[in-house]
Amino acid sequence: MEIRSLENIDFESLFEGFSNAFSDYEIHFDKSEVQSMLTRRGYTPRLSFAAFDKGKIVAFTLNGVGHFNGIPTAYDTGTGTIKDYRGRGIAAEIFRHSLPYLKEAGIRQYLLEVLQNNHKAITVYRRMQFETTREFDCFRQSIADIDNLPTIKNCTPPAIESISTETVRQAQAFCDFYPSWQNCIESIERGQSELTCIGAFYSKQLVGYSVFDRNTGDLTQIAVKNEHRRKGIASLLLSEVIRRMNTDFVKVINVPSDNLSLPAFLNSKNIRLMNKQFEMTRELRRSQLS
Numbered sequence: 001m002e003i004r005s006l007e008n009i010d011f012e013s014l015f016e017g018f019s020n021a022f023s024d025y026e027i028h029f030d031k032s033e034v035q036s037m038l039t040r041r042g043y044t045p046r047l048s049f050a051a052f053d054k055g056k057i058v059a060f061t062l063n064g065v066g067h068f069n070g071i072p073t074a075y076d077t078g079t080g081t082i083k084d085y086r087g088r089g090i091a092a093e094i095f096r097h098s099l100p101y102l103k104e105a106g107i108r109q110y111l112l113e114v115l116q117n118n119h120k121a122i123t124v125y126r127r128m129q130f131e132t133t134r135e136f137d138c139f140r141q142s143i144a145d146i147d148n149l150p151t152i153k154n155c156t157p158p159a160i161e162s163i164s165t166e167t168v169r170q171a172q173a174f175c176d177f178y179p180s181w182q183n184c185i186e187s188i189e190r191g192q193s194e195l196t197c198i199g200a201f202y203s204k205q206l207v208g209y210s211v212f213d214r215n216t217g218d219l220t221q222i223a224v225k226n227e228h229r230r231k232g233i234a235s236l237l238l239s240e241v242i243r244r245m246n247t248d249f250v251k252v253i254n255v256p257s258d259n260l261s262l263p264a265f266l267n268s269k270n271i272r273l274m275n276k277q278f279e280m281t282r283e284l285r286r287s288q289l290s
Contacts, residue, residue, distance in 0.1 A: 001053045001090075003097045006060070007046040011035070017050065017057025021080030033216065040191035041077040041182060042066045047105055048077075049098050051090050058082045059090040061098065066186050068111055074102050074284075075181045076112035092124060102284055109281050111181055113254065116276040130280040135257040136180065139266050140274040142249045143242050147270040150235040158200040158207055158233060160240050165192045167199060171209050174223035176261055180254035180279060183220050195220065198240060200233050210237045217247035222262075234265055254279075 006014065015031055022028065029037075042064030050060035059081035063074045079091055102110070113136065114121050169185050181187065188195060188211055200208040208224035219241060224233045242250065250271065255262050257276070266272075 001051055001058070003049055003051050003094055005046055005101070006048045006050055006062070009045065009050070009057075013057065014060075014062075017060055017082075018078065018080060020057075020082050021060070024083055036191065036194050036213075036216070038062065038064075038077060040187045040194070041075060042187070042190055043077050047074065047098070047101055047107075049094050049101075051085075051094060053085070058085045059094060061091065061094050063098065063102070064181070065105070065107065066181075068109070068181055068184070069178065072106050072108050073181075074098075074107045074110050076110070092128060095128065099284065107284055109283050111279070111281050113180065113182075113277045113279050116278055122278065122280075125280055128282065130282045132278045133281050134180075134279040136254040136277040136279060137257050137263060138251070138253040138274045138277060139255070139263075139271045140249060140251040141269075141271040143245065144248070145270055146238075146242065146250065148235065148268060149242070150232055150239040155231055157236060158202050160198055160200055160236065163197045163199040163206070163209060165189050165195075165197060167206065168197050168209060168211055168221070171199075171206055171223070174208070174225050175221065176223075177256045177259050179221065183254055188220060196244060198237065200224075200237055202228075208233045208237055210241050212241050212245070214244055214246045217245060217249045217251050219250050219252045222252075229261075235269075238269065253277075 015034055018034060043062055044065040047065055048061060048063045050057045052058065061079045062077040064077040065074055067073060081090055112125070114125065165188055168188060172185055195211055195213055197211050198209065199206045207228040210222040211220040212218060213220065222234060222237055251274070252266060252271065254277065
């Protein structure tokens with residue numbers, strides 16, 4: 001068995017390894033979903049690594065690279081191990097192998113998310129010097145069970161129009177929190193060909209917006225300018241999101257657990273808590289060897 005970069009590995013081989021690693025999981029991914037995920041999360045093959053046994057991928061960590069809170073960051077886009085190879089510490093070995101390459105590339109921190117009930121993985125990450133930076137809540141509901149849409153209170157409904165990712169970038173001040181890696185503006189810009197961006201306008205002034213993926217049900221961002229809240233604008237945006245979805249559900253992932261406004265809005269629409277995650281980071285310094 002050897003560990004090496006995925007720089008020269010074609011997507012078919014990568015997808016085969018990905019599918020094999022998650023073959024015994026309840027959720028399965030098709031090629032288009034994996035390609036979209038890798039694009040949005042900034043997958044960088046030369047800084048991603050896998051363990052190979054007889055030429056086949058048996059474990060891997062797919063790293064996204066970009067900036068997070070202004071810091072050059074590597075993000076765990078996906079880690080998996082084929083069932084027969086689990087319990088050998090291969091994933092940890094892949095991570096240790098990657099560190100010199102990440103540091104040489106100027107990466108200053110490593111970022112990941114893990115389900116809070118995955119106690120085994122959390123223990124491993126803490127041994128590897130990761131610290132919890134935030135707690136996230138994730139929501140999901142079938143479209144048929146979403147309630148209370150829409151109601152515009154005491155005003156004329158805003159116009160709903162398509163907007164550019166540049167407009168979304170300018171409107172980040174509407175958000176109450178810094179989005180997770182998967183939902184941040186850089187992710188939106190990377191995946192803009194797969195995403196739909198809409199805005200709510202009064203007299204050509206943007207007062208709210210939403211970004212979503214019609215094919216995965218992912219509601220990436222939804223926000224309303226502070227002085228225009230509690231007037232039904234978010235409900236109108238959500239109604240438009242639902243109308244355009246190709247899925248029969250909506251999911252909203254990685255809402256900080258200490259945020260009050262967005263969970264209250266989602267709960268008012270019967271979009272319920274699905275699971276909880278930790279955001280964890282580890283600083284990468286050139287002096288660190290493991």
